[in-house]
Amino acid sequence: MEHKEKPKLAMYWASSCGGCEISVLNIGEHILTVDQVFDLVFFPCIADFKVSDVANYPDGYIDLCLFNGAIRNSENEETARLLRQKSKVMVAFGSCAYEGCIPALSNLTSKQATLATVYDDNPSLDNPEHIRPLEEAEVPEGMLDLPEFYDRVKTLDQVVPVDYTIPGCPPEPEQIWAILQVVVAAFTEGAPLPPPGAILGAGDRALCDECPLAREEKAVSRFYRPFEIDPEPGKCLLDQGIVCMGPATRNGCKALCPRVGMGCRGCYGPMEGVEDQGAKMLSAIASTIDVGDPADLDEEELERKIEEVVATLPDPAGTFYRFSMGHSLLRGARPEPEAVTEGGGS
Amino acid sequence: MKRITIDPITRLEGHGKIQIFLDTEGDVANAYLQIPELRGFERFCVGRPAEEMPRITNRICGVCPEAHHMAATKALDDLYGIEPSSAVQKLRELFYMAFYVTDHTTHFYALGGPDFVLGPDAPPAERNILGVIHKVGVEIGKQVIDCRMRNHGVIKLLGGRGVHPVAGLPGGWSKALSEEDRVKVEAIAKENVAFAQFSLKLFDDIVLGNKKYVDLVCSDAYSHSTYSMGMVDSSNRVNFYDGLIRVVDPEGKEVLLYHPKDYAEHIGERVEPWTYLKVPYLKDIGWQGYTDGADSGVYTATPLSRLNVSDSMATPLAQEAFERFYETLGTGKVDGRYRPVHFRLATHWARLVELLYAAERMLELSQDEEITDPNLRPQVTNTPRMGIGSVEAPRGTLTHHYTTDENGILTGVNLIVGTTNNYAAIAMSIKKAAMSLIHAGVIVTEGLLNRVEMAFRSYDPCMSCATHSLPGQMPLELTIRDADGNIIQELSQYVGSEA
Numbered sequence A: 001m002e003h004k005e006k007p008k009l010a011m012y013w014a015s016s017c018g019g020c021e022i023s024v025l026n027i028g029e030h031i032l033t034v035d036q037v038f039d040l041v042f043f044p045c046i047a048d049f050k051v052s053d054v055a056n057y058p059d060g061y062i063d064l065c066l067f068n069g070a071i072r073n074s075e076n077e078e079t080a081r082l083l084r085q086k087s088k089v090m091v092a093f094g095s096c097a098y099e100g101c102i103p104a105l106s107n108l109t110s111k112q113a114t115l116a117t118v119y120d121d122n123p124s125l126d127n128p129e130h131i132r133p134l135e136e137a138e139v140p141e142g143m144l145d146l147p148e149f150y151d152r153v154k155t156l157d158q159v160v161p162v163d164y165t166i167p168g169c170p171p172e173p174e175q176i177w178a179i180l181q182v183v184v185a186a187f188t189e190g191a192p193l194p195p196p197g198a199i200l201g202a203g204d205r206a207l208c209d210e211c212p213l214a215r216e217e218k219a220v221s222r223f224y225r226p227f228e229i230d231p232e233p234g235k236c237l238l239d240q241g242i243v244c245m246g247p248a249t250r251n252g253c254k255a256l257c258p259r260v261g262m263g264c265r266g267c268y269g270p271m272e273g274v275e276d277q278g279a280k281m282l283s284a285i286a287s288t289i290d291v292g293d294p295a296d297l298d299e300e301e302l303e304r305k306i307e308e309v310v311a312t313l314p315d316p317a318g319t320f321y322r323f324s325m326g327h328s329l330l331r332g333a334r335p336e337p338e339a340v341t342e343g344g345g346s
Numbered sequence B: 001m002k003r004i005t006i007d008p009i010t011r012l013e014g015h016g017k018i019q020i021f022l023d024t025e026g027d028v029a030n031a032y033l034q035i036p037e038l039r040g041f042e043r044f045c046v047g048r049p050a051e052e053m054p055r056i057t058n059r060i061c062g063v064c065p066e067a068h069h070m071a072a073t074k075a076l077d078d079l080y081g082i083e084p085s086s087a088v089q090k091l092r093e094l095f096y097m098a099f100y101v102t103d104h105t106t107h108f109y110a111l112g113g114p115d116f117v118l119g120p121d122a123p124p125a126e127r128n129i130l131g132v133i134h135k136v137g138v139e140i141g142k143q144v145i146d147c148r149m150r151n152h153g154v155i156k157l158l159g160g161r162g163v164h165p166v167a168g169l170p171g172g173w174s175k176a177l178s179e180e181d182r183v184k185v186e187a188i189a190k191e192n193v194a195f196a197q198f199s200l201k202l203f204d205d206i207v208l209g210n211k212k213y214v215d216l217v218c219s220d221a222y223s224h225s226t227y228s229m230g231m232v233d234s235s236n237r238v239n240f241y242d243g244l245i246r247v248v249d250p251e252g253k254e255v256l257l258y259h260p261k262d263y264a265e266h267i268g269e270r271v272e273p274w275t276y277l278k279v280p281y282l283k284d285i286g287w288q289g290y291t292d293g294a295d296s297g298v299y300t301a302t303p304l305s306r307l308n309v310s311d312s313m314a315t316p317l318a319q320e321a322f323e324r325f326y327e328t329l330g331t332g333k334v335d336g337r338y339r340p341v342h343f344r345l346a347t348h349w350a351r352l353v354e355l356l357y358a359a360e361r362m363l364e365l366s367q368d369e370e371i372t373d374p375n376l377r378p379q380v381t382n383t384p385r386m387g388i389g390s391v392e393a394p395r396g397t398l399t400h401h402y403t404t405d406e407n408g409i410l411t412g413v414n415l416i417v418g419t420t421n422n423y424a425a426i427a428m429s430i431k432k433a434a435m436s437l438i439h440a441g442v443i444v445t446e447g448l449l450n451r452v453e454m455a456f457r458s459y460d461p462c463m464s465c466a467t468h469s470l471p472g473q474m475p476l477e478l479t480i481r482d483a484d485g486n487i488i489q490e491l492s493q494y495v496g497s498e499a
Helices: A019-025 A030-037 A074-086 A095-099 A102-108 A111-120 A173-189 A277-288 A299-310 A316-320 B050-060 B065-079 B086-117 B129-136 B138-159 B179-208 B211-217 B260-266 B303-309 B316-329 B344-366 B423-437 B448-457
Strands: A008-013 A039-041 A062-068 A071-073 A087-093 A136-139 A142-145 A149-154 A164-166 B003-006 B017-022 B028-034 B227-232 B244-248 B254-258 B267-270 B279-282 B386-393 B396-404 B410-416 B477-481 B487-492
Touching (some): A008 A019, A008 A074, A019 A173, A030 A173, A062 A095, A087 A095, A095 A164, A102 A149, A164 A173, A277 A299, A277 A316, B028 B423, B050 B396, B065 B086, B065 B138, B065 B386, B065 B396, B086 B129, B086 B138, B086 B448, B138 B179, B179 B211, B179 B316, B211 B344, B227 B303, B227 B386, B244 B260, B254 B260, B260 B396, B303 B316, B303 B344, B316 B344, B423 B448
Parallel strands (some): A008 A039, A008 A062, A062 A087, A087 A164
Antiparallel strands (some): B003 B017, B017 B028, B396 B410
16 A cells, blocks of 8 residues: 555456456456556455455445345355445446346246256256255354345345446457456546446447348248247348347447347447347337238227237246346346246147 | 364355354364355356357356356257357367466456465565566566467457357357458467467476475365366367266276266265355265365365366377476376376466466367368257256366247256366365464464465465456455454464555
């Protein structure tokens, strides 16, 4: 602390996969610059049961905290609160922290169903006594505790105020480096930081804007699953009836998935001005459906036709909200364990 | 009873937490490795279309998404009853070898390497990849970064993305390799072979050339005689992409050789009330608790165990390295095969032998005539019911098992993830390392964190995935509690630099 002050950078993972860290590492040699410019605080000791270094830091000691991972259990939440308190700038880094990401598909089911499947209903299980992990377990030598596994996956901004958001699963390295350059300029040259609340490292339009595949906005009479059709190269996947989340997804990744013939699944979240990515996608899908001339149909028929085509989509909720379930408007409706879960069948 | 808690902030299925209990004499009574996190993929994947699994399950681990992507894709092959063409198999394997090169490189230089290059007792602040760079020179540091970057480039080229690839399809692959790109991949593979050889030489110079380190590697504190598991090809050679699962006993005798589809006959998973992670063991042997030896069903699935189950390596330079490994650390042959090596720290060396194999195999595949075949999407006609796919993830045998309805909508998902295989063995290694450093109430605080950490770092547990990032060290905190639960002492890797 007494030597020359460098801005302090923290990166913490809550409930996540580590891919955000790998993406940071994939900025390559720039990582050496990051090391020169920042004091890296790669997180010490922030569990719930002890006075840690972080807890000992003065409030606001950390200049920039890149928080990735969702809030899945009580320990994640406590850590998020602690880091918020200790950080000047708190960033929701990556899809999990931003909107729950794939693990938030768990919000379509329940805690009890999850525990039952994981610990009691699998072919390799050997658990005749139906043991479950306990928040407090007695072992011969004493007690061992575990964090509380929450009913739902929460996003970072549902737990603490967030200053900026960096979307993506994971955020692309080029975007991460671009952001870090802005931050470095702010800390070293007094350049202004982006306005609070901004989404960084992405564009503000739909992914289709930067997709090289040619879109003609063709109407489709059915949808195909990825293995049911060999897409024509150079042509928009949605035009060919392959579900692609491009029209409902923020640009910024350069349309990586469509470039290799696979539909976007929306990991950059909704574009500017759209609150609910799934609802946006549903309306985009509805507008691509070939219903003939709507003038010939009354409203009921029109609806039925649309439903018929939508029925060729196997799992609308799990597809349109693949990454954004944590933020989706669906979150208000708590489905019963067995009711909505298997939306696609079973 | 005194209790020591080590809380590493680590990753994959959560933050591993080590609890060490002392008895009234002040010796180690027991040690527990708790995984306090669960995400529940086995449940929330139910209801999803099976073909989405390669793109969903890679989110289990962002360090080894390629492994989940591949196991899921192979499970889809089985689910839809499609034998992929040899062009598809080769392209997938090429992709997978690029992944192995970058993953093993990252582990050795960022995670395992610092313990040796800088020494286990070096100040924690230096025991990281930057410390390695300072010690061995910026040039080598840049080589490591280059190696990661060029191979992540190949992963992106073939898989569509640098992290969380998307190209896997039932029986197929969505991205073909052009001749122009093939030439680039071939050049990268050549660089990889040279880099792997260089890394083995570095290990030779730094570790094998230093008696203190050799003694450490071979010390009893880091030794466990368990069963070894790994995937082998039809000649019983190491294979990461496809083959049968072979298990050898602590003496090296083959006890199991089974198709991955039969995994549930051989692997049982226990549930403990004190951890969210399940504990697998060999059903054929039985569960005897956290103990080693031929009577205990505890097994490992690591780079070391893969070498232990194999008769040889499939590429020439890796075979030389394999022989040198066993001639140096082994105790001769039985039935024409090398006896297993049980020194856990030798896993780092085994990882480098595998690195060389992956690089050589990548080069072979990049020169294969079929590798630029553009026909990679077979027709899918069979009705799905059940599919199982396995690969060797860097951290152990990875198995995905799906059941579906007739539309291919998932009704059941079972996953046995690489690191999970090693859960019991890791816990045992931690306990043993702690026992060697804590006696009669005397706690060797200096180096305790490092040494216990080294015990489980050799497994490269996925709980530590994120420690593959820059600092390469596991932030640890250790708390010693008296019988009433009062904290009497705290140790932290960060106290020295921050306090």
